[in-house]
Amino acid sequence: MRTQVAIIGAGPAGLTLGRLLEGAGIDAVIIERRSADYVLGRIRAGVLEQSSAELLREIGVGERMDCEGIIHEGCELSFDGDMLRIDFADLIDRTVMVYGQTEVTRDLMDARTKSGAKIVYEAENVEISDFSGKNSVVTYQKNGETFRLAADFIAGCDGFHGVSRASVPADAIKTFERIYPFGWLGVLVDQPPVAEELIYAHHHRGFALCSMRSQTRSRYYVQVNADEKVEDWSDDRFWDELRARLNPDVAEALKTGIPIEKSIAPLRSFVAEPLRFGSLFLTGDAAHIVPPTGAKGLNMAIHDVKVLAEALIEHYDEKSSAGIDTYSARVLENTWRTERFSWWMTTLLHTFPESGDFGRRIQRADFDYLVASRIARQSLAENYTGFEKP
Numbered sequence: 001m002r003t004q005v006a007i008i009g010a011g012p013a014g015l016t017l018g019r020l021l022e023g024a025g026i027d028a029v030i031i032e033r034r035s036a037d038y039v040l041g042r043i044r045a046g047v048l049e050q051s052s053a054e055l056l057r058e059i060g061v062g063e064r065m066d067c068e069g070i071i072h073e074g075c076e077l078s079f080d081g082d083m084l085r086i087d088f089a090d091l092i093d094r095t096v097m098v099y100g101q102t103e104v105t106r107d108l109m110d111a112r113t114k115s116g117a118k119i120v121y122e123a124e125n126v127e128i129s130d131f132s133g134k135n136s137v138v139t140y141q142k143n144g145e146t147f148r149l150a151a152d153f154i155a156g157c158d159g160f161h162g163v164s165r166a167s168v169p170a171d172a173i174k175t176f177e178r179i180y181p182f183g184w185l186g187v188l189v190d191q192p193p194v195a196e197e198l199i200y201a202h203h204h205r206g207f208a209l210c211s212m213r214s215q216t217r218s219r220y221y222v223q224v225n226a227d228e229k230v231e232d233w234s235d236d237r238f239w240d241e242l243r244a245r246l247n248p249d250v251a252e253a254l255k256t257g258i259p260i261e262k263s264i265a266p267l268r269s270f271v272a273e274p275l276r277f278g279s280l281f282l283t284g285d286a287a288h289i290v291p292p293t294g295a296k297g298l299n300m301a302i303h304d305v306k307v308l309a310e311a312l313i314e315h316y317d318e319k320s321s322a323g324i325d326t327y328s329a330r331v332l333e334n335t336w337r338t339e340r341f342s343w344w345m346t347t348l349l350h351t352f353p354e355s356g357d358f359g360r361r362i363q364r365a366d367f368d369y370l371v372a373s374r375i376a377r378q379s380l381a382e383n384y385t386g387f388e389k390p
C-alpha cells in the first residue's frame with residue numbers, strides 16, 4: 001500500500017492532521033496502536049484556546065463543541081484562599097472553550113468514519129524506516145498479518161512514548177527535560193461544578209484545580225507526591241484534601257460524589273530538537289510535553305499539525321519546500337514560549353518543599369504582583385488564551 005502521508009497515532013494531533021490533509025485532497029493513512037474505545041477512554045485535557053476551537057470549526061468538527069462546550073471569559077486563581085479573577089475578555093478580548101479532549105477526539109473520529117478516510121486501529125509492532133529519504137516505510141501487524149505502507153512523509157503523532165521519536169538516531173536529536181517531584185490526582189464526577197469558572201488554587205498543602213466538563217460533570221485535581229498510588233486515595237480522602245486547599249466558601253459549595261474516573265498523571269516538561277528528520281516530522285506530545293497547569297498540551301498539538309498541514313499543502317500544491325524546511329523552527333518557537341508559561345504556572349501554583357520559606361515568599365510575591373498589576377494579569381491572560389504572534 002502507498003500513501004502520501006502516513007500518520008502514526010490517532011490522538012488529537014493525528015486525527016486533526018488527518019482532517020486537515022483530507023480537506024486539501026492529500027491522501028493519508030492513520031495507524032493507531034490502540035482501539036478507538038481505548039483512545040476515547042483516556043480522560044485528559046479540558047480547555048481549548050480560542051484558536052484551537054476556531055480550527056476545529058474550520059475543519060468541520062465544531063458543531064457539537066459549539067452546542068455542548070462552554071465559553072469561559074475568565075478563570076480564578078486562589079492563593080491560600082485569597083481569590084483573584086483573571087478576566088480574559090476584559091484583559092485581552094479573548095476567551096477559551098471548555099470542551100473535553102475525549103469529545104474533540106470523538107468528533108474527529110466520527111468525521112473520519114463518515115468520510116471513509118483510512119484509519120487502522122489496533123496496529124501492533126508499528127515500525128518506521130527509511131525516513132531520511134523520500135520513500136519512508138511503515139510496517140505493522142494486525143490480526144497476525146504484516147502490512148507495509150510506503151509514504152512520501154511520516155507524521156509522528158504518537159505521543160510521548162511512541163515509536164516515531166524513538167526511531168530517530170540518538171546523535172540526531174537533543175532533548176531537554178524537567179521532571180517535577182509530584183503528579184496530579186484527577187477525579188471525574190457527575191456533580192455540578194463548584195464554580196462557574198475554573199479555579200487554580202495554590203495552598204501550602206499543595207495545588208488544586210477545580211474544572212468541569214459540563215454543567216453536570218466536574219473534573220478536580222490535587223497535587224500528590226510522585227510516588228503515590230491511586231489506591232492510597234479513598235474518595236473521602238480526596239474530597240477532604242481538595243476542600244482543605246480551597247477558599248472556605250468554595251469548599252463549602254463543593255458537591256462531592258462517587259468518582260467515575262480517578263487517575264494520577266506525572267508532571268514533566270520536555271522538548272525534543274529538531275522536529276524534522278528528512279521526511280519524518282514530530283508533532284504534539286511526541287515532540288514536547290508540558291506540565292498540565294496551563295492547559296496547553298492539547299492546544300500545542302493542534303498548533304503543530306496546523307503548521308505541518310500548511311507545509312505539506314505547500315509542498316504538494318506549490319512544489320515548494322519552504323514550509324517543510326521551516327517546520328521545526330516555527331513549531332519550536334511556539335513550543336518554548338508555551339513551555340515557559342506552563343513551567344511558570346506550575347512554579348507559581350504548586351508546593352516545592354525543597355525551595356523552603358524563600359520559595360514560598362517568592363510565590364506569594366508573584367501572586368501579589370498579579371493582584372496589583374493589570375499588565376501582569378494581561379500577560380497571564382494572553383498566554384492562557386493562546387499567544388498569537390502579530
Ligand code: FAD
Binds near residue numbers: 162
Ligand atoms: P496523544 O494524545 O498521546 O496521542 C498519541 C496516540 O498515538 C495515542 O492514541 C497512542 O495510543 C498512539 N500511539 C502511541 N504509540 C504508538 C505506536 N507505536 N504506533 C501507533 N500509535 C501509537 N493536557 C492538558 O492540557 N490538560 C490535562 O489535564 C492533561 N492531562 C493529561 C493527562 C495524561 C495522563 C496525559 C498523558 C496527558 C495529559 N494532557 C493534558 C496532555 C494532552 O492530553 C496531550 O498533550 C495531548 O493528548 C497530545 O495529543 P497527541 O495527539 O500529541 O498525543
Ligand code: DHB
Binds near residue numbers: 292293
Ligand atoms: C483541565 C486540565 C488542565 O490541565 C487545566 O489546566 C485545566 C483544565 C481539565 O482537565 O479540565
